[in-house]
Amino acid sequence: MFITPEGKEIFVVDGHTHFWDGSPDNQRNIHGKQFVECFYAYHTALSPKEQLWEKSKFEKYSADDLYRDLFIDGPDDVAIVQSTYLKDFYKNGFNTVERNSEMAKRYPERFIVNGSFDPRDGEKALEYIHFMKETYDIKGVKMYTAEWNGASKGWRLNDPQAYKCFELCEKLGIRNIHVHKGPTIIPLNKDAFDVHDVDYAATDFQNLNWIVEHCGLPRLDDFCWIAVQETNVYGGLAVALPFIHSRPRYFAEVISELLFWAGPEKILFGSDYAIWTPRWLVEKFWAFELPEDIKQERGVDLTPEIKEKILGLNAARLYDIDIEAKKAAFARSPFSIAAE
Template sequence: MINGMFVVDSVVHPYDMGEANNGTDPNQQRQIAGMYHHHRLYTGEQKTEYLMERDEFISDFDLDGLTGALFAESQTDMGVLHALPNLGFSQGPLTDIRKMAALRDANPGRFLLYATINTRDTDAAIRELEWQVREFHVDGLKLYPAFYYDGKSIGWRLNDPDFATPLLEAARDLGLKNIAIHKAIPIGPSSIENFKVSDIDEPLMRFRDLNFQLVHAGFAFLDETRVLLHRHPNLYANLESTFCNLNNRPAIFLEALGEFLYWGSVDQILYASGFNITHPRPMIEAFAALEMPQRLKEERGYPDLTDEIKRKILGLNALKLHGIDPGAAATKIAGDQYEQRRAHDLEKPWTSLRQKEAA
């Protein structure tokens, strides 16, 4: 918690970029190097204590380092683990759902879990989803608008009647209510067209009983996204990567947040760090202290950033999406090892990771 506000990180995905899982051709190696560049860019070069060394970041990220950074080194109370498919620069899944399920189960009350799929074949994708729901009792589904095979990408759109619609129907039939779709930031050898938001409007109307999270909302296509939020109460702006602008470009973050608050509702906005792309603590602390500049309130009609607004964005909205009572969530983790570790003060950044390395 920070200032009495319960914090839920809506995107946590510790990358497996260990040597055994890395792609080896030059294009894949450039993508891997680009991931580390994004870590430095999102963190901010001036925040040296929060920067990882290259070999710390480009690794099969240690899960003790993950939980320590989230729950002992920052004010995060819960996280939503996103399983990730092969994104073009790994041999297998970038974040394996089996490892994520084990991590969730080892830390009661700390994690939710989203499934993913890794194939454009409709029947195979549905079978893959059915298996994950049955075996791991997932809380949602994370989708990427392109699949990667042999250095090539196959894109798809969320309004595709032959693939996306049957997949979403299957997710609904399996009891899933939360669908997170990566947008705005292109990955690998895939056209930027796949990452635009123009394919979301139709599914939002067709599946009004599902909640859709537009992941990286506001990072690009801000104008289109604010209109979609205004039109659709079942759309949520998941601010992974966008939130990182608080580290070194707060004006960019304030514009995106202000537009979403003006055109949509505070109930539609979710905090996310995208861990392990960067350490969560600087973003949480910056947001807790953030004020809307008077100029933006006067010129654009943006609201004051009240404690109520911050409380909803940092955690209450995510809890509500998943049907979790805030009091029950706090009680479930009260007195656990992480609460004890941060009882007097937060640990220094990457303490857990580096202690494990030293051992």
């Protein structure tokens, strides 16, 4: 829970978190090393100095670290854990639904774990979607369209095999499709994260929610022109939000464009933990004011009411989170750190 300087309680749903293992022991090849080092470069470039981690901890942190950073030292009430496999780079996967769910079952009121699949796996992908729903009752998935799979260096949301997977998701009630459409990470190809295929999938699957993580950066204009016309397309602020510290004017431009085109009900907070921790992000976001010239030119503002929607209410709506019921459950279960 985030408490504003005025004493108001703000329910926070962190829509983009991870529990990864990027340690050398899990790296399959040079690309596993490159990938986590690129993450660490984002961390060191955009974090306040007092928030920097040692590289060894960043590569593999504990479940207790995560719980403490999000819920005890941090303001999160609920965190959505996004699974990312990258089996071509990591022996046991980078951030799998199995590992995430094992961690999350220690704190079931706090975590929502999303699955992942690769349509290029054909029938095995469909079988795995069934498995994740039956085993973990997932409500969402995270798509990584630039992920390598053998000789393939990426796929598109409107590929025929992808559509078979989304048809199954719709049938099983897996309604929230989070898609990485943003900055590339070495060695992945930037163009494989292009946002244009969202337009096709969102049109053809109206009953699914398409949460575009990183709001399409560096293709913000393309994303906004899609989001304004597709009622089921949302923007996730992970990666965009940390610029509030290092380049506040740039962040003001990004958030004002999102407010102008998509509107305040279609923007979701995400820390992208453990690249960044949520406390400083939420504190800076709550204190942030749009420059007057940007407010006047765009005709938008970032009011406390809008900030509250972005920080939690919007994601709670997509995931059917009963906020009052959650508050009551938290009151019955004080914070605890379990032994590793």
